[in-house]
Amino acid sequence: MSAAAQFVRQGKKIVAIGRNYSEHIKELNNARTKEPFFFLKPTTSYLPTGGKVEIPRGVVAHHEVELGLVIGKGGRDISQDTAESHIAGYALAVDMTARNMQDEVKKKGLPWSAVKGFDTFTPIGSFIPKSSVSDAHDLMLSLKINGAIKQNGTTGDMIFRIPRLIEHISSIMTLEEGDLILTGTPSGVGPVNPGDSVECTLADPTGKVLAELNFTAESRGGGYQFAP
Secondary structure, X not given: OOOHHHHHHHOOOEEEEXXXXXXXXXXXOOOOXXXXXXXXXXXXXXXXXXXXXXXXXXXXXEEOEEEEEEEOOOEOOOOOOOHHHHEEEEEEEEOOEEHXXXXXXXXXXXXOHHHHXXXXXXXXXXXXXXXXXXXXXXXXXXXEEOOEEEEEEEXXXXXXXXXXXXXXXXXXXXXXXXXXXXXXXXXXXXXOOOXXXXXXXXXXXXXXXXXXXXXXXXXXXXXXXXXX
């Protein structure tokens, strides 16, 4: 197995693209950006499928289902024409977000690191080899909570497509083998509460399921407490 396929253990960073689906931008009343916008998440936030997302005290946690890109060949200043050759594969992921914390720090112009970086806040599915995906811009992302569909979108609705994302990120920071790029979330984001069961799927246009990601949520007993 390649190092890229073991990205959860060996990858150095998670680069998460924000505001890459128009309907999601509208639902959060955000402004559309002129170029890709991203933030970083620590690899300590990974949670393998079947695990439990820990919701810190005082936090309203939201789900954001996303297609992840696993970098197979690192590089700097990667062109859109060669971006595809740097992808080893894909993964289904959820970018958990402490939404009430985010609302507060956005008002104050403060960083988002804590909002996105809690332990367990990046549930992640297994590695999907690039050869298993014929068109990464024609995939269905869905998320259910307790059996009810909350998000159901297509990667075809990305504002900035994958080669552009790789070009932009690598023009700022070197991408390395095993790094994960989260490509944004479709509309329908909302709360995950303690006791909830979350089921996510990634499917191709024929309905064939390429990946599944399942987790439950629980309250975190200690540690940080958000008190605005």
